[in-house]
Amino acid sequence: MKVFLTGGSGYIGQVVIEALVRHGHEVTALARSDRAVETVTALGAKAVVGELTDLDVLREGAAGADGVLHLGASYERSAEIDRDAADALLTGLDGRGPYVHTGGVWVYGDTDGVVDEDAAKNPPEITAWRLENEARVLETAARGWHPVVVMPALVYGRSGGLIETFFVEPARSNGAVALVGDGSNHTTLVHVDDLAELYVLALEKAPAGAVYVAVAENRTFAELAPALAEAAGHPGQIRHLEAAEAHEQMGPIAGAYVLDQQLTSDRARRELGWEPRHLDAPAALAAGR
Numbered sequence: 001m002k003v004f005l006t007g008g009s010g011y012i013g014q015v016v017i018e019a020l021v022r023h024g025h026e027v028t029a030l031a032r033s034d035r036a037v038e039t040v041t042a043l044g045a046k047a048v049v050g051e052l053t054d055l056d057v058l059r060e061g062a063a064g065a066d067g068v069l070h071l072g073a074s075y076e077r078s079a080e081i082d083r084d085a086a087d088a089l090l091t092g093l094d095g096r097g098p099y100v101h102t103g104g105v106w107v108y109g110d111t112d113g114v115v116d117e118d119a120a121k122n123p124p125e126i127t128a129w130r131l132e133n134e135a136r137v138l139e140t141a142a143r144g145w146h147p148v149v150v151m152p153a154l155v156y157g158r159s160g161g162l163i164e165t166f167f168v169e170p171a172r173s174n175g176a177v178a179l180v181g182d183g184s185n186h187t188t189l190v191h192v193d194d195l196a197e198l199y200v201l202a203l204e205k206a207p208a209g210a211v212y213v214a215v216a217e218n219r220t221f222a223e224l225a226p227a228l229a230e231a232a233g234h235p236g237q238i239r240h241l242e243a244a245e246a247h248e249q250m251g252p253i254a255g256a257y258v259l260d261q262q263l264t265s266d267r268a269r270r271e272l273g274w275e276p277r278h279l280d281a282p283a284a285l286a287a288g289r
Contacts, residue, residue: 001026002026003020003025004030004065004067004068004069005017005027005030005045005068006029006030006069006071006085007070007071007072007073008029008040008045009039010071010072011155011158011192012152012155013071013072015192016069016199016200017040017043017044019197019199020069020200020203023200023204025200025203026046027045028045028047028061029046030047030052030057030058030072031047031049032050037049048061052072052074052085053074053085055084055087055088059088060092061089062088062090062091062092062093062099063092065093065097067099067100068093068100070086070089071199072085073102078129082129082133083132083133083136086101086133086136090145090147093145094145095144095145095146098148098203098206098208099140099145099146099147099148100149101134101137101148102149103130103134103152103211104127104130104151104152105152105188105215105261106126106127106259106261107121107131107134107151108120108122109121109122109123109259110122110261111260111261111262111263114218114262114263115263115264116267117151117211117213117267119263124256125255126253127256134211138209138211141208146208148208148211149212150212150214152190152195152214153187153216153263154187154188154189155195156189156192158289161192162253163224166257168228169232171228171229171234172234175234175237176229176234177232177237177238178239179221179240180221180240180258181240181243181258182222183220183221183225183238183240184221184260185220185258185259186218186220186260186262187219187221187257188215188218188261188263189215189217189218190276191277191278191281191284193278194276194278195214198276201273202272205272205273206271212267212268212271212272213263213265214268215263216276216278216281217279219281219282223282224281224282224285227282228286230286231285246258
């Protein structure tokens with residue numbers, strides 16, 4: 001399959017390109033800079049220079065593809081840029097193949113035990129905008145197009161991701177891992193390698209209008225904290241932040257780290273044959289794997 005990809009030079013996108021190439025797909029990736037071009041070409045993809053706001057570039061890239069993966073993200077005007085990029089990619093693809101859109105499990109908010117894709121959504125402020133965009137994408141199935149939404153858990157692995165950014169890196173300089181609250185709340189987790197495999201399976205096998213959560217484990221932050229402290233080089237050093245202090249230090253994303261949510265990926269396992277291999281997040285995080 002000829003695949004057009006956004007976000008290919010990012011943390012997740014690089015691993016997805018590796019997986020696509022390994023599965024025999026021909027990949028073209030959007031690249032916003034010379035460094036991004038070098039990154040994606042080194043992984044075996046062809047680079048197309050452009051930004052997520054270059055809608056003509058997105059339409060043209062999608063028009064030359066058999067399928068599209070939208071992993072790119074903007075941290076300014078997130079809702080508007082994601083919406084317009086998705087519209088351009090879908091229009092360019094014009095229903096000729098699958099369009100896989102990236103969501104996120106935080107939109108489910110706090111859950112009452114373990115839930116699946118059909119659970120009610122109650123997102124924190126930082127991800128509330130995703131609801132309208134994802135609905136807009138899925139509605140295109142009524143036109144005969146082929147939208148699919150993949151909703152990753154908190155992604156870790158290869159010493160990257162938000163866990164590294166908001167917990168491990170600050171702890172290296174501060175001397176202790178900071179938890180929001182007492183750490184008894186659950187978070188969902190998926191290793192970046194397993195997530196990449198799910199993206200490929202969604203592209204190859206998912207039916208139109210399908211939604212899949214990408215969750216391999218549910219763990220409490222208290223379970224993860226010793227591993228994060230180990231990774232930071234300060235074994236056993238853990239401190240607890242009140243919500244206001246956490247918001248001051250982390251910004252709005254602190255609202256996501258106080259969620260207590262657990263989800264199951266049974267649908268992806270059953271329908272796509274997804275089999276995540278990394279099922280011991282604390283061990284992997286401690287070792288930086």
